[in-house]
Amino acid sequence: MPASNLLTQLLPELILLVGACGLLFLGATRLAASRSFLPFAGVLVLVAALVVTIRRGEPDGSFAAMGLWISSLTHYVRWVALSVGILILLVNWYLPVQEERGEFVALILLSLLGVLLTASANDWLVLFFAIELVSIPTYILIALSRLDQRAAEASVKYFFLGALSAAILAFGLSFLYGASGTTQIQHIAGGVISLTLPSTGELGSIAMIGFLFVLAGLAFKVAAVPFHVYAPDVYEGAAAPITGMLGFVPKLAGFVALIKLFAAIGWNLPIEIKWLVWILAAVTMTAGNVIALLQDNVKRMLAYSSIAHTGYMLVALLIGPVAGEGPMHDGVAALLFYIAVYGAMNLGAFAMIASFGRKHGELETLDDMNGIASQAPAVALALAICVFSLMGFPPTAGFIGKLYILTAAFSFSADHAFAQPLLVLAIVAVVNTVISAGYYLRIVAAAYVGKSSTPANPTGGFTLRWGLAVCSLAMLVLFVWPRGLAGQASRATAAIHDSVSAAHTVVRVDTDFGNAQVDRTSP
């Protein structure tokens, strides 16, 4: 594969990388005038990368070289991450102290670069480093986001748990390498790299150990129970605008990596793994929603809400790909649709918190939110839209997202052995949506009905308002016209379908230690 071809394929990533380095450099210079210009330059870099991605369009076929595989999934994740990335920068425009703005914007860009590379990775090494590239900037972003003890505490908690999850992920990947004899994720020419025992067709014990550790490492990234403990503390400690990013960017990378992990074995999950993910999904959404009911701090409440949303997305992941269908039946397409919608509505909810201030910093408790609708009706309306969308209430895109996941679960082929448990899981999800109304409505009620003698004042610049407005408008537009995004999401799964349907060809890298060879066998 000629190197120039690879570089053109990676143009969006290269733009982000060069832009981030340039901003880092500009931020370190002592040009005071350049600093107010830095967030604008960051947006320009993202727009350039987005224009390149969209102009290129979906890749016809896929392009593979050197541990990368540019497929339809890559294209979808690229443009979703870059579009939400622009909104994230708008919301974070004025965030850190001026001296650190260059580093701050550059770190956001690097984290997004990590998401893009996760989507292109076809080698466990590349995938692992891409996920680290997503996480490491976020540790610093939290510490930079505001200068107080709580941000320092949040960053140290997030760092140590994040580093542990990375180490667990590496440990698991080492076992997957041992089982398959290669670090490649998918065999490009079609077929699945064998992780199964030749005699039984089941995952070997080494592969099973690896699979479980990788699942645990990625569960940290997506904040699934019981690996969620950091989320509420971190979300409370970090400044509100950057929290909107923390809830979305690592989660997107984590779910893309989970999709790749499951596709690597042809979505032919052993029954134990299926039940494990089932329990993970059920416990994550239930615990997230129930604990959120008990919170008084709005940011902690939204942190538990983001944990609950991980649970809904795990349901979609468990349904898995159904070839030739839209997100109404295809679990992966529903997941990709949901996570894009979730990114915007979650960011909108946190942007709302950032757009009000009290005497001593930002909004904290529900009581602080009393009466904000009378202070800024437009912002309160945007808040209501985003919160209704999180709740999954029409007329918002959150409703469509939940609808897709539920219909996919209900229409799961009835003759399949796992159809019954999936049905139960879908019912658990419906019950959870009802529970979640209990706390989402408290937020809206505080804003509109609550009375306060000293209501919080609107703060924040016009970019924050624009970011919030776009987020809430997107929720309404995607409710009226979800087919655009849904079509994109179902086309994005083409690469997954190809590899899953090719699962009958198993590429066996022989693991009779000392005797490595590649041959094709059909089970």
Add this chain to the structure above:
Amino acid sequence: MLTIGLTHYLIVAAVLFCTGLFTMITKRNAIGILIGVELVLNSANVNLVAFDRYLGSERMDGQIVALFAIVLAAAEAALAVGICINVYKNLATIDVDSASQLQG
């Protein structure tokens, strides 16, 4: 006569992993926790190199991944020290138990 095989290396790696996890849970000093993380990360390296050796592959994928992981561990240690200094500036200690404002 005992010959050292793949299993022995895997056991060493598993012991390293558990030691690292135990260190993380019991140490209250941030640097101590960092040492625990490094142990867990290095257990993966032992695994990778051992699998690579016993797979008899000529591509040496595992050893290359281990090299990359060592560089990652160095970068992470630098970041950890930076975060510890930040905590020390705010709390005048790096005992993680004293960082307990965020609860609920």
